[in-house]
Amino acid sequence: MTKRFGPVAALDKVDIALYPGEIHAVLGENGAGKSTLVGILSGNLTPDDGDLSLGERKLSFRSARDARKFGVDIVQQHFMLVPAFTVAENLALFALGDSSRVVEHAREIADRLGWNLDLRARAADLSVGALQRVEIVKALMSDGRILLLDEPTATLTPNETEDLFRVMRRLREEGKAIVLITHKLQEALSVGDRVTVLRRGKVVVSMPAQGVSPGQLAVWMVGDTPPELNKPLRSAGSTVVNVAGLSIFGERGETVVDNVSFSLSAGEIVGFGGVSGNGQVELAEALAGVRGSIADDVAYIPEDRQRDGLALPMSISDNLLASARNRKEVSFVGVLVPFKVRSWCERVVAKFGIKTDSIDAPASSLSGGNQQKVVVARALDSEPEIIVAVNPTRGLDIVAENYVHSQLLEAKRRGAAIALFSTDLEELALLADRTFIMSGGRLLQGDNAAELMGGLE
Amino acid sequence: MLLPFGLVLILALTILIFGLPFGQSLQLLFEGALGDKFGIHRTILKCAPLIMVALGTIVAWRAGMFNIGGEGQLIFGVCVGGWIAAAAGGLPAGVQTPVILIACGLGGALYAGIAGWLHAVRGVNVVISTILLNFVALHLLSYLVRGPLQTSAGTIPQSEPVDKAVRFSILDPQTALHFGVLLVPVFAVIVWFLLKHTTGGLKLRLVGANPNAARASRIGVTRVQVIALMLSGALCGLAGGIEYLGSSGILFDDFSPGWGFLGIPVALLAGLHPLWAVVSGLYFGALFAGSKNLEAFGATGSALVYAMQGAAVLAFVAISRFAVRQTEEAKS
Numbered sequence: 001m002t003k004r005f006g007p008v009a010a011l012d013k014v015d016i017a018l019y020p021g022e023i024h025a026v027l028g029e030n031g032a033g034k035s036t037l038v039g040i041l042s043g044n045l046t047p048d049d050g051d052l053s054l055g056e057r058k059l060s061f062r063s064a065r066d067a068r069k070f071g072v073d074i075v076q077q078h079f080m081l082v083p084a085f086t087v088a089e090n091l092a093l094f095a096l097g098d099s100s101r102v103v104e105h106a107r108e109i110a111d112r113l114g115w116n117l118d119l120r121a122r123a124a125d126l127s128v129g130a131l132q133r134v135e136i137v138k139a140l141m142s143d144g145r146i147l148l149l150d151e152p153t154a155t156l157t158p159n160e161t162e163d164l165f166r167v168m169r170r171l172r173e174e175g176k177a178i179v180l181i182t183h184k185l186q187e188a189l190s191v192g193d194r195v196t197v198l199r200r201g202k203v204v205v206s207m208p209a210q211g212v213s214p215g216q217l218a219v220w221m222v223g224d225t226p227p228e229l230n231k232p233l234r235s236a237g238s239t240v241v242n243v244a245g246l247s248i249f250g251e252r253g254e255t256v257v258d259n260v261s262f263s264l265s266a267g268e269i270v271g272f273g274g275v276s277g278n279g280q281v282e283l284a285e286a287l288a289g290v291r292g293s294i295a296d297d298v299a300y301i302p303e304d305r306q307r308d309g310l311a312l313p314m315s316i317s318d319n320l321l322a323s324a325r326n327r328k329e330v331s332f333v334g335v336l337v338p339f340k341v342r343s344w345c346e347r348v349v350a351k352f353g354i355k356t357d358s359i360d361a362p363a364s365s366l367s368g369g370n371q372q373k374v375v376v377a378r379a380l381d382s383e384p385e386i387i388v389a390v391n392p393t394r395g396l397d398i399v400a401e402n403y404v405h406s407q408l409l410e411a412k413r414r415g416a417a418i419a420l421f422s423t424d425l426e427e428l429a430l431l432a433d434r435t436f437i438m439s440g441g442r443l444l445q446g447d448n449a450a451e452l453m454g455g456l457e
Numbered sequence: 458m459l460l461p462f463g464l465v466l467i468l469a470l471t472i473l474i475f476g477l478p479f480g481q482s483l484q485l486l487f488e489g490a491l492g493d494k495f496g497i498h499r500t501i502l503k504c505a506p507l508i509m510v511a512l513g514t515i516v517a518w519r520a521g522m523f524n525i526g527g528e529g530q531l532i533f534g535v536c537v538g539g540w541i542a543a544a545a546g547g548l549p550a551g552v553q554t555p556v557i558l559i560a561c562g563l564g565g566a567l568y569a570g571i572a573g574w575l576h577a578v579r580g581v582n583v584v585i586s587t588i589l590l591n592f593v594a595l596h597l598l599s600y601l602v603r604g605p606l607q608t609s610a611g612t613i614p615q616s617e618p619v620d621k622a623v624r625f626s627i628l629d630p631q632t633a634l635h636f637g638v639l640l641v642p643v644f645a646v647i648v649w650f651l652l653k654h655t656t657g658g659l660k661l662r663l664v665g666a667n668p669n670a671a672r673a674s675r676i677g678v679t680r681v682q683v684i685a686l687m688l689s690g691a692l693c694g695l696a697g698g699i700e701y702l703g704s705s706g707i708l709f710d711d712f713s714p715g716w717g718f719l720g721i722p723v724a725l726l727a728g729l730h731p732l733w734a735v736v737s738g739l740y741f742g743a744l745f746a747g748s749k750n751l752e753a754f755g756a757t758g759s760a761l762v763y764a765m766q767g768a769a770v771l772a773f774v775a776i777s778r779f780a781v782r783q784t785e786e787a788k789s
Contacts, residue, residue: 289675302673309673311666322663322674325656334656 001050003036008368010036012201013050018146018177023168025180025192025209029221029275029423032198034181038150041179042074043067071144075135077151077181083124087134090123094138102141109140113167128254129160136167147171150181165191183221183275185214197221221275222425237266240386240417241287248282248441256282258441264386264417269408271432272421272443279441280421281390287419288388299323299379303390303421305368309375312364316356317345319363320378327382352377353403369400380407387411390421405431463776464740464769471765482751490747498632499749504742505638505703506531506713509696510720511727511734512648513565513689518729519652520685521665526572526587527693528717529594530565534694535701536598537564539606539708542619550622557623558698565694566687568594573683583686591717599710606708619706625699637703642735644692649731661685693717722770728777741766 003011011033018024028034039045040052043061052059054070061067081090092102103119110117115133123131132152139147149168153161168178168191182188188195189209196206197220204220241264248257257279264270272280281303288300302308310319321330321341329344330336345359354373356366363371376392389408393401408431412418422428428435436443472482490500510527517524524530538561545553572590575581599614601607606616625637652658663671664681671678696716701708723741727733741762748762 288673298675300673300675302669308669311663311670314662314666318659318662319670321659322670322676325659331656336654336656336659338654 001037001040001047001052003040003045003047009201011040011047014198014201014203016196016203016206018179019194020145020175020177021172022193023172023178023180023191025182025188025195026198027182027185027188027195027217027221028198029183032221033201034183034198035150036201037198038074038148038181041067041146041148042072068142068144071142072146072148073139073142073144074148074150075132075139075152079131079135081123081131081134084122086120086122087117087126088119090134091119091138091141095141105141106137109137113137113170115167129156129163132156132160132164136164140171144176146177146179148179148181151183152180153182153184153187161187183277185217185221188217189214222423237268237415239263239265241419243287246283246286248279248286250282256441257286260441260443262436262443264419266385266415266417267412268433269412269418269420269431271428271435272419272438273423273425273428273435274438274444275423278438280438283438284388284390284419284421287386297385299382299384299387301375301379301387301389301392303394305371305375310363310371313362315360316349316354316363316366316374317341317359319374320345320348320359323378324382348377348381351381353400372404373400376404376407380411383411383414383416385416387416387418388421389418391423392420393422393424393427460773463772467769467772468744468765471761471768475761475764477751477761485750486744486747488747489750490743494629495632496746498629498634499746500739500743501638502632502634502703502742503745504738505641506696506700506716507720507723507741508641508734508738509644509699510693510716511723511738512644512731513692513696514721514724515727515729515731515734516648516652516661516692517569517686517689518724519665520661520682521668522573522576522682522686522689523584524569524572524587524686524689525584525721526569526590526690526717527696527720528713528715529587529591530568530690530693531697531713531717532591532594532598533568534561534563534565534690535697535708535712536594536601536606537561537567537694538698538701539601539616542623542706543606543617546620550620553620553623554625554702557619557702558695561694561698561701562691563694565697566691568694569686569690570683573686576686577679577683598708598712602708602710614710616708619702621706623702624706625703633704635703637699640695640699644695645731645735648692652731657684693720696720719766722766725770726773 001011001014002009014033014037016024016026016037026034026037036045040047040061043064043066046060046062052061059070061070061072082093085093088103088106091106095102106117106119110133113136115137117133117137121130123134126134152164156164165187168180172178172193180188180192189212192209194207195209195212195217197204197217199221243263244261246257246260247255250256260283262270272283274280284300284303288298288302306312311322321336324330324344325336330341342359348354349356349359352373354366354370354377356370363374366374372392372394379387379389387408392408393404405427408418408420420428420432438444469479469483472479488496490496510531513527513530514524538557541560542553542557545556548556568590569587572581572583572586575586576583602614602616608615608617610617625635628634628636650658652662660671660676660681661684663674663676664678664685668678671681697713700716701712719741720738723738724734726740727737744762744765745759748759751761752759
């Protein structure tokens with residue numbers, strides 16, 4: 001199957017085979033194409049090319065409903081439950097056709113899996129693990145052939161994860177074809193019978209899980225192991241930021257950053273690597289002052305330019321001004337002086353090579369790479385003391401990527417303290433003076449990249 | 458380009474659906490709104506509060522705060538203004554006028570501030586809080602004109618009129634066109650300048666367009682939202698103040714015929730642009746002024762305008778969504 005979004009192929013001629021009675025783990029980094037694959041299998045996306053078939057029979061899903069009718073059930077990464085409804089009401093809401101037997105049916109399934117499900121509890125009152133059990137029961141009620149689990153363990157405790165795996169093995173014995181989407185190596189190896197690794201929309205490898213080593217999987221996921229992970233500290237000055245024993249808790253009280261300590265010095269780049277979702281974004285936001293201010297002179301390059309970086313309907317100049325609004329080059333006692341704004345913006349656009357006809361065009365008119373340049377440009381142009389960057393080169397072509405790298409190194413030479421969060425170990429090896437790997441919210445330091453990839457404890 | 462044509466088309470369709478004689482209706486509407494000095498002045502008087510409320514709506518909505526409480530803020534504003542007018546009788550007239558006007562604005566701002574505070578502290582949805590506060594303000598006015606602010610003269614539920622010298626000077630005694638309407642374009646330009654050319658306005662627009670991005674640029678999102686809502690309330694309060702000091706200077710139950718609501722479609726039709734709000738306000742002001750003539754056909758006159766206003770805004774919103782999608786598709 002092939003699926004394109006604009007010029008980007010999210011999936012590029014991907015072949016995947018599911019067998020009854022088998023757990024098929026699909027591994028990949030963010031942006032590898034996992035979500036697109038889930039979208040196609042669940043009928044939410046239609047492939048541009050390629051086809052789905054069951055044996056000899058060709059399938060075409062025109063909607064999620066089609067896929068469900070055929071027997072593809074999904075447990076989504078984000079719970080699809082109405083918080084104010086009881087468990088029974090949520091199940092009835094989802095039931096195809098007859099909803100009168102819902103309670104009975106749900107109880108049967110729960111019993112079979114060895115769960116005690118309180119059908120009268122309100123979804124809002126349940127723990128994450130219990131919500132997930134509801135989602136699984138919900139998926140099993142239509143009794144399909146294929147069960148898709150999209151990152152099911154993201155918010156589970158280790159015990160809940162173990163229980164989920166027990167149930168998955170149980171369902172495998174019942175003859176279901178199970179797809180486990182994950183970016184955790186250990187999970188893929190502990191329940192998977194077969195692993196498929198996606199990278200940049202392509203299948204890197206698809207083979208039985210037996211005998212595959214975690215290190216090998218990590219290499220398949222992120223590309224070649226970088227030559228050198230830890231670099232000696234170079235020419236670092238005085239300490240600019242000192243973090244001691246920082247913990248951050250998520251919305252449900254789970255620990256996302258766990259007792260982290262480190263320092264940032266002027267003139268150094270400290271790298272934070274690891275599989276995404278291990279606390280990097282939360283730590284970056286804390287450093288950048290997005291979650292309550294810590295310092296005045298921090299420039300932040302957020303991870304997701306469209307969600308957190310840009311106001312897409314607003315003009316390129318407004319977006320550039322967002323963090324430069326109070327600088328003398330553009331404003332005077334709160335008034336943005338039009339001719340100053342224009343000359344400043346045009347200088348920045350030229351300096352950072354942002355390709356656009358006009359600085360008054362909306363940011364949405366730019367290509368992804370140029371949108372990223374806007375975010376990088378406004379962060380670096382002010383020559384900040386502290387820079388926090390999360391995947392600053394995501395989606396950029398080689399030339400633009402090199403440019404961003406040279407800008408970061410230039411900032412370092414100037415004496416900036418830089419925290420560089422990146423899932424690309426090669427990028428960290430290239431730029432960082434020292435690199436921490438984040439895993440489960442903690443900082444690890446070591447030299448075997450493969451061993452340090454997320455999920456391995 | 459299509460907008461004026463579309464508006465006329467919708468107007469024509471509405472007239473047909475209402476079953477009124479087509480040519481005659483259009484002619485009467487036109488004459489009532491722009492036919493002579495009386496019509497033109499009536500149009501200007503009608504559009505003034507609509508434009509002011511539209512400006513208030515724009516300030517809040519641009520910040521993503523969907524203020525539906527213009528009516529309540531307008532009424533609470535004039536309540537405060539009326540109270541100050543009653544208390545400040547001793548001051549010279551030239552001082553009283555601005556003081557009362559400012560009191561109206563502050564009243565509106567404070568009243569919107571309640572919704573802002575609930576939003577900031579408790580996360581209460583602004584649409585709901587502002588709608589509900591409308592009713593509180595209406596009943597507060599109703600109480601005041603029967604109690605503390607009631608005229609000493611009689612039993613009618615209305616306030617003591619503001620002294621003639623304190624009210625805006627009349628530009629034309631025949632039509633009661635007053636000096637206060639000149640404030641409206643001034644405020645439109647001020648709002649435009651604030652939004653477009655100040656760092657505060659930039660922050661406000663960023664917060665409205667993408668609060669996450671605003672946060673990443675270290676903007677205090679909640680603070681900006683509350684300030685935007687209070688500015689919005691101030692403009693709605695001033696809408697009431699200009700009307701209060703421009704007309705008879707009397708407060709009564711139905712002081713506002715719903716300006717606080719009618720201003721919202723004016724803002725939408727202007728694409729939330731403060732200068733276009735003047736044009737859009739003039740258009741609707743003209744329709745309301747003209748609809749007086751249609752009452753010859755029964756009570757359908759202003760009903761026709763309300764129906765047409767709703768239809769026009771729906772069409773406008775739908776078409777602009779469509780236009781956005783077209784450009785997005787063209788791009789990909």
